[in-house]
Amino acid sequence: xxxxxxxxxxxxxxxxxxxxxxxxxxxxxxxxxxxxxxxxxxxxxxxxxxxxxxxxxxxxxxxxxxxxxxxxxxxxxxxxxxxxxxxxxxxxxxxxxxxxxxxxxxxxxxxxxxxxxxxxxxxxxxxxxxxxxxxxxxxxxxxxxxxxxxxxxxxxxxxxxxxxxxxxxxxxxxxxxxxxxxxxxxxxxxxxxxxxxxxxxxxxxxxxxxxxxxxxxxxxxxxxxxxxxxxxxxxxxxxxxxxxxxxxxxxxxxxxxxxxxxxxxxxxxxxxxxxxxxxxxxxxxxxxxxxxxxxxxxxxxxxxxxxxxxxxxxxxxxxxxxxxxxxxxxxxxxxxxxxxxxxxxxxxxxxxxxxxxxxxxxxxxxxxxxxxxxxxxxxxx
Numbered sequence: 040x041x042x043x044x045x046x047x048x049x050x051x052x053x054x055x056x057x058x059x060x061x062x063x064x065x066x067x068x069x070x071x072x073x074x075x076x077x078x079x080x081x082x083x084x085x086x087x088x089x090x091x092x093x094x095x096x097x098x099x100x101x102x103x104x105x106x107x108x109x110x111x112x113x114x115x116x117x118x119x120x121x122x123x124x125x126x127x128x129x130x131x132x133x134x135x136x137x138x139x140x141x142x143x144x145x146x147x148x149x150x151x152x153x154x155x156x157x158x159x160x161x162x163x164x165x166x167x168x169x170x171x172x173x174x175x176x177x178x179x180x181x182x183x184x185x186x187x188x189x190x191x192x193x194x195x196x197x198x199x200x201x202x203x204x205x206x207x208x209x210x211x212x213x214x215x216x217x218x219x220x221x222x223x224x225x226x227x228x229x230x231x232x233x234x235x236x237x238x239x240x241x242x243x244x245x246x247x248x249x250x251x252x253x254x255x256x257x258x259x260x261x262x263x264x265x266x267x268x269x270x271x272x273x274x275x276x277x278x279x280x281x282x283x284x285x286x287x288x289x290x291x292x293x294x295x296x297x298x299x300x301x302x303x304x305x306x307x308x309x310x311x312x313x314x315x316x317x318x319x320x321x322x323x324x325x326x327x328x329x330x331x332x333x334x335x336x337x338x339x340x341x342x343x344x345x346x347x348x349x350x351x352x353x354x355x356x357x358x359x360x361x362x363x364x365x366x367x368x369x370x371x372x373x374x375x376x377x378x379x380x381x382x383x384x385x386x387x388x389x390x391x392x393x394x395x396x397x398x399x400x401x402x403x404x405x406x407x408x409x410x411x412x413x414x415x416x417x418x419x420x
Contacts, residue, residue, distance in 0.1 A: 045367035057286030083110030138204035148304020180208035225251035262363030
């Protein structure tokens with residue numbers, strides 16, 4: 040399996056829904072997280088998109104020269120950018136990074152946010168536009184000069200002069216729970232993403248997309264987006280989960296629910312339904328916790344437990360056909376280390392070639408009395 044981490048360009052901290060323990064996400068902090076992920080062996084990082092975030096393309100571009108192997112999952116936004124401009128940006132990034140671009144197709148699910156960006160299409164119309172956008176985008180990056188006239192887009196002599204490193208184009212990732220979204224996935228997408236719902240619900244979704252793709256003579260890979268809280272013991276992990284939302288009050292939950300109610304995103308509706316705003320019913324499946332979704336839009340569930348429990352649930356998802364796990368945790372720098380230290384050894388993780396281990400100078404840990412390796416310590420008689 041591949042494991043990715045997350046660059047929190049919309050903010051970070053020790054508590055959800057609170058300025059207490061908040062941490063500024065500036066260029067230095069983003070670089071720290073990216074370099075940690077690169078060194079620890081994460082395959083890539085997701086950069087979020089939307090009005091609450093720093094621009095994903097600018098942020099990701101700044102991280103190319105300070106990393107070596109790390110790939111960057113960066114969003115393209117049908118309806119907010121032209122497919123030809125987007126294709127040119129993707130080709131440039133892929134060349135400059137040496138083939139380290141992955142592309143996240145984000146149609147958007149908040150009509151209020153989209154209106155502020157100048158897009159006023161309804162839910163299904165936006166996926167029709169996404170379908171047209173991806174047809175043009177894929178053909179141009181594959182080297183075609185494109186003539187296209189659809190319901191939403193008109194392109195004359197669209198082309199990309201300088202090709203990407205990855206052929207025919209950087210891989211396309213995409214998440215969407217509606218029927219319209221799944222049709223787009225079946226037609227165009229390389230990796231279909233789901234948020235962290237209980238395994239039986241994820242299985243149903245994957246089966247639908249797998250069947251739709253097969254009808255078109257295509258195969259689609261699958262990935263999942265989750266938070267993670269892992270500690271050496273289950274008790275410690277659940278205490279940490281409780282602490283993470285300890286500053287979230289009922290007023291904050293209701294304010295978040297009011298915002299979520301305006302979304303026409305089926306995926307967001309499914310996330311909200313998992314907890315229903317009730318903080319007493321947050322473990323929705325063994326070691327799957329919906330507490331993050333009380334106040335956070337998008338991915339709202341977390342893997343919670345000791346290393347064996349977290350790895351075990353990941354393997355359940357892998358058995359469904361998921362091979363890519365996009366994870367995050369609060370705060371993101373420390374949690375990148377927690378997960379890599381505790382869970383990587385329990386998983387068949389595909390790590391970039393040449394990744395360093397826990398320490399390049401002393402893989403046995405700090406010396407006892409400056410002289411004795413802990414692994415060689417004689418037992419006390």
